[in-house]
Amino acid sequence: MSEVSELPDVACARAGDDAAFGRLVAPLRRELHAHCYRMLGSAHDADDALQDALLRAWRGLARFEGRGSVRSWLYTVATRTCLDLIEARGRRALPMDLGPASERAVIGGAVRTEIAWLGPYPDAELPEGAAHPDARYEQREAVELAFVATLQHLPGNQRAALLLFEVLGFSAAEIADAMDTSVASVNSALQRARAIVHAKIPAPSRQRALHKIGDARLREIVTGYATALERGDADALVALLTEDVTWSMPPIPHWYHGIEAVTDFAVRVPLATCGSWRHRHVSANGRPAVACYLRRDGTDEHRAWSINVLTLRGDRIGEITSFLGGEHFARFGLPTVLG
Numbered sequence: 001m002s003e004v005s006e007l008p009d010v011a012c013a014r015a016g017d018d019a020a021f022g023r024l025v026a027p028l029r030r031e032l033h034a035h036c037y038r039m040l041g042s043a044h045d046a047d048d049a050l051q052d053a054l055l056r057a058w059r060g061l062a063r064f065e066g067r068g069s070v071r072s073w074l075y076t077v078a079t080r081t082c083l084d085l086i087e088a089r090g091r092r093a094l095p096m097d098l099g100p101a102s103e104r105a106v107i108g109g110a111v112r113t114e115i116a117w118l119g120p121y122p123d124a125e126l127p128e129g130a131a132h133p134d135a136r137y138e139q140r141e142a143v144e145l146a147f148v149a150t151l152q153h154l155p156g157n158q159r160a161a162l163l164l165f166e167v168l169g170f171s172a173a174e175i176a177d178a179m180d181t182s183v184a185s186v187n188s189a190l191q192r193a194r195a196i197v198h199a200k201i202p203a204p205s206r207q208r209a210l211h212k213i214g215d216a217r218l219r220e221i222v223t224g225y226a227t228a229l230e231r232g233d234a235d236a237l238v239a240l241l242t243e244d245v246t247w248s249m250p251p252i253p254h255w256y257h258g259i260e261a262v263t264d265f266a267v268r269v270p271l272a273t274c275g276s277w278r279h280r281h282v283s284a285n286g287r288p289a290v291a292c293y294l295r296r297d298g299t300d301e302h303r304a305w306s307i308n309v310l311t312l313r314g315d316r317i318g319e320i321t322s323f324l325g326g327e328h329f330a331r332f333g334l335p336t337v338l339g
Helices: 003-014 018-040 043-059 070-089 145-151 156-167 172-178 183-200 207-213 215-231 234-238 259-268
Strands: 241-249 252-257 276-284 287-295 302-313 316-324
Touching (some): 156 183, 215 276
Parallel strands (some): 241 316
Antiparallel strands (some): 287 302
C-alpha cells in the first residue's frame, strides 16, 4: 500500500473509523506477526504482542504525523511492544542452551515447565520473499530455528536493530527514530549483534541448499523419516541421518548429539516404547516438518504429540527438533485427534 493511498484511511481512522484502521493494518498483519515471533521466539507471545501493539497504535493514531509510511510506524509500535515483553518475560531457550547432550537415552525424562521454550512457526503464516529490497534475509530464512534461537542470546535492542536492518530493510536513521536512540547507538548495536550471529551461525542460510536438493528428494527424505517411525525401522531412520545429527525435544531438557546417541534414543524410545505413530507433512521455520500423532496402548485414537522440524545438511537430516505438545497443532491447521 502506498503512502498516498493510505491517507484517506488514516484520516478516517483518526476520526474513529474501525474499518479504516482495519484496512491499514490488514496488508501488514502477517509480516508484523512474523516480526514479533522473531523478536520473542514464540508464536503465542507474538499473538499477544501483535494484539497489544495494534491496540497501542489505535489509541495513539493521533500521534502519527505522516512523515513516514504506516508500515514504518506500525513496526515501530510493534518493536517497542516486543521490547517491553522481552524485559518482562526474558528470553526463550532450546535444550542445547541448558547443558551438554546426553550420551545415552534418558527414559521417562520429565518436562521443564518453568523454562520459557522456543516454539515452532508455520511457514503458511509467512509472507513470501523479502520484506524489502534492501533486506539481507528472506522471510523464511529469518525464521530458521538456528537464527531465531541465536536472536534469543542478544539483548533486546541488538535483536531489534538486527531484525529491522537485515530482515526489514530499515535504515539506521529509521531504526534510531523507532527505538528513540542515536544512529551511532544503532550502528554499535548492529555491529555487536552481527558478531554474535556470525559466530553462532557461520554457514549461510540452508534455504539455497533445500533448493539444490529438489522437491522430489526432499519429499523422499521426509516420507522416509515418517515411514521409519511408523514401522519402527531403526535402520531406515539411521540411514537418513548425518554422523553429527542432533535430536532435541522441548520442553524435555535432554538432547542428543551424534549418530550413536541419537540411535540409542530412537531405538529405545520412539521406535520401541511410545506406541503407534501416524504423521502429516507440514512446513515450519523454513524447513520441512512432520506432525506426529501417537496412539498409546489401550487407546483407539492417535493424538497430537509433536511438530518435528527437520534441518537438512546435504541430503541427510542433521537436526531434529521435536516440539512436544498438542497445543502447537491448531496453528498448523491440523486436528488434535486422528480417528
